[in-house]
Amino acid sequence: GIQVEQSPPDLILQEGANSTLRCNFSDSVNNLQWFHQNPWGQLINLFYIPSGTKQNGRLSATTVATERYSLLYISSSQTTDSGVYFCAVELAGGGADGLTFGKGTHLIIQP
C-alpha cells in the first residue's frame, strides 16, 4: 500500500515562531488532507489539498503532486496550535476507499 512519512516527529517552539511540517507519500494520490488533532482528541480538518497551494489565516499548505510531497506552514504560532498534525492521503484511481495516515508531527508551542 501507499506509504506516508511525516517529519519532524516532534517539534517544540516558542509562541510567535514559524514552522514547516512535511509529508512525503510514495504514490500518486487523488486526496490529501491535513488534520489537527487537539489535546482532547478531536480531528479538525485543516486543508483538502491534493495539489496546489491554499491559505487559511496563519496556516497555509502546498502540495507538489509530481514530487509526492506536501508542506504545512504555521506562522506566528500560538499555544492553541499545540497538538498532533496528521497528513492523510488516498491512492489515485481507487475511488474513495479510505485514507492512509502518517504517524503525525507532535507540535508543542510554549508560552
Added chain:
Amino acid sequence: NAGVTQTPKFRILKIGQSMTLQCTQDMNHNYMYWYRQDPGMGLKLIYYSVGAGITDKGEVPNGYNVSRSTTEDFPLRLELAAPSQTSVYFCASSILDRDRTEAFFGQGTRLTVV
C-alpha cells in the same frame, strides 16, 4: 448540519463482551469509514462502505463487523472484545464528486477493554 455523530463517547468493556459503536451522518455522503487510533499512532482503516448495502474490509478488520442499511448510519460491531481492541475509534464520511473526496470525522469513541 450536525456532520458526523458518534455514540458513545466513552465505554469500558470486559473481555468477551460485545457492543455496537454508532455512527450517523446528515450530509448525504455515500462513503463512510471506521478507523481506529492506537496511542502515538495515526489512524488505521477498519471497514468502509461505498453506499447502502455495500461494505468492504480495510487494513485492520479482524474482530469487527459492520452493516450499512441506510445512507446515514454505519454501525461498528465488536464481538468478543479483547484488550487489543482498546483504542479510540473514529467514524468518517465523504462524497466522491469529480474526484473530490474530502473526509469529515466524528469526535471519536474511546474504548477500553479490561
